[in-house]
Amino acid sequence: MAAVLLLLYTEVFMAMKNKYPIGILGATGMVGQRFIQLLERHPWFEVAWVAASDRSSGKTYGEAAKWRLDTPLPERVAKMTVAAADPKGAPKIIFAALDAGIARELEPRFANAGCAVVSNSSAYRMTANVPLVIPEINADHLHLIEEQPSRKETGGYMVTNPNCSTIGLVMALKPIEERFGIEKIFVTTMQAISGAGYPGVPSMDILGNVVPYIGGEEEKMEAETLKLLGKLEGHAVTPLKAAISAHCNRVAVEDGHTESVSIKLGNKLGRKVTREDILAAWAEFRPLAGQKLPTAPDQPVEWTAENDRPQPRLDRNRGNGMAVTVGRLRPCGLLDWKFTALSHNTIRGAAGAAILNAELLASLGKLEPVVETVVRS
Ligand SMILES: NC(=O)c1ccc[n+]([C@@H]2O[C@H](COP(=O)([O-])OP(=O)(O)OC[C@H]3O[C@@H](n4cnc5c(N)ncnc54)[C@H](OP(=O)(O)O)[C@@H]3O)[C@@H](O)[C@H]2O)c1
Numbered sequence: 001m002a003a004v005l006l007l008l009y010t011e012v013f014m015a016m017k018n019k020y021p022i023g024i025l026g027a028t029g030m031v032g033q034r035f036i037q038l039l040e041r042h043p044w045f046e047v048a049w050v051a052a053s054d055r056s057s058g059k060t061y062g063e064a065a066k067w068r069l070d071t072p073l074p075e076r077v078a079k080m081t082v083a084a085a086d087p088k089g090a091p092k093i094i095f096a097a098l099d100a101g102i103a104r105e106l107e108p109r110f111a112n113a114g115c116a117v118v119s120n121s122s123a124y125r126m127t128a129n130v131p132l133v134i135p136e137i138n139a140d141h142l143h144l145i146e147e148q149p150s151r152k153e154t155g156g157y158m159v160t161n162p163n164c165s166t167i168g169l170v171m172a173l174k175p176i177e178e179r180f181g182i183e184k185i186f187v188t189t190m191q192a193i194s195g196a197g198y199p200g201v202p203s204m205d206i207l208g209n210v211v212p213y214i215g216g217e218e219e220k221m222e223a224e225t226l227k228l229l230g231k232l233e234g235h236a237v238t239p240l241k242a243a244i245s246a247h248c249n250r251v252a253v254e255d256g257h258t259e260s261v262s263i264k265l266g267n268k269l270g271r272k273v274t275r276e277d278i279l280a281a282w283a284e285f286r287p288l289a290g291q292k293l294p295t296a297p298d299q300p301v302e303w304t305a306e307n308d309r310p311q312p313r314l315d316r317n318r319g320n321g322m323a324v325t326v327g328r329l330r331p332c333g334l335l336d337w338k339f340t341a342l343s344h345n346t347i348r349g350a351a352g353a354a355i356l357n358a359e360l361l362a363s364l365g366k367l368e369p370v371v372e373t374v375v376r377s
Pocket residue numbers: 025026027028029030031032051052053054055056057085097098099100102103120121122162163164194195196197198345346349350
């Protein structure tokens with residue numbers, strides 16, 4: 001018995017010891033806090049470094065961050081000192097949750113210093129040699145890492161995940177696009193206030209109200225969707241050739257972006273696409289099955305049959321916040337089909353997306369050149 005316990009203890013100890021040490025840039029913000037929450041018991045990654053602006057550096061994380069999540073701030077992280085946002089002394093795997101303006105300057109600095117930068121910001125999403133990746137959708141685009149000069153010089157590189165409203169749309173569209181083709185996409189979003197960071201939209205502007213404008217969001221949603229659904233050809237991605245129009249609105253919801261989507265299908269199937277065809281495409285979409293990535297949901301696109309679902313409060317946490325819920329599939333009077341999609345904007349749409357990207361990178365051995373001798377248990 002004692003020997004078994006000792007073996008168990010040794011295995012647990014080895015597993016802890018062999019986690020990848022990671023750093024979080026922008027650790028005090030909305031997305032940074034989600035990283036800390038989601039990584040607290042992560043089997044492969046351990047938070048070893050947190051950094052933010054000059055306003056926060058030098059303070060303990062507990063002093064610097066206004067913790068907004070509904071699970072307690074982990075004590076170990078609360079005691080950590082917030083570092084300056086400088087690659088010196090930082091771990092070689094960086095989750096970045098910075099505003100785009102500052103990300104544009106800092107992310108390449110970390111990549112050039114040999115870090116794998118797994119970013120949430122929009123700064124480099126549309127840059128030709130930077131992969132914009134959702135593991136279930138376009139894992140092959142990660143090859144673009146090898147096109148980055150920093151990769152050859154120091155081993156470092158940048159990988160991005162999409163905007164929080166894009167990710168729900170693309171997860172719902174991909175199973176349909178690969179079976180039937182898509183020619184036109186029309187989407188209207190109802191986006192949660194946490195998507196604007198903290199403190200975000202003033203309460204006087206959003207309570208009992210809808211704001212029909214989110215700066216730059218429609219353009220990002222349109223461009224990113226076509227890059228994600230595009231094909232890696234040679235050294236670049238050719239975007240999907242489809243017409244797309246996005247309307248983005250901010251609504252008084254805490255977490256969870258809802259989207260009303262209409263689509264015109266292509267003719268890949270060679271016959272009329274039925275409702276059952278689309279439901280089967282969503283149900284059978286499990287591209288990561290068997291890969292054992294800890295954050296990947298078993299069912300990435302979950303169907304809900306009730307007429308009044310999905311709803312943010314009831315459905316955003318499906319698949320631990322990593323599943324996209326679809327419902328209300330019905331014929332569209334303008335295009336072919338219409339439906340509703342919902343995703344958790346700070347989990348699937350931000351921190352969870354980046355963690356899943358890093359898990360994919362680890363499983364492909366693309367973290368090993370930046371971090372030596374880590375043996376995953
Ligand atoms: N919220 C979402 O749903 C969501 C979804 C997808 C993507 N994103 C993207 O993720 C990024 C972060 O969003 P957020 O909502 O977490 O924003 P946020 O709450 O405003 O947090 C911003 C973070 O950046 C830090 N920061 C600001 N200026 C800095 C500087 N000069 N040097 C170093 N750190 C600096 C802040 O540190 P201090 O606390 O010290 O100021 C804070 O930690 C953005 O690019 C956003 O577009 C957000």
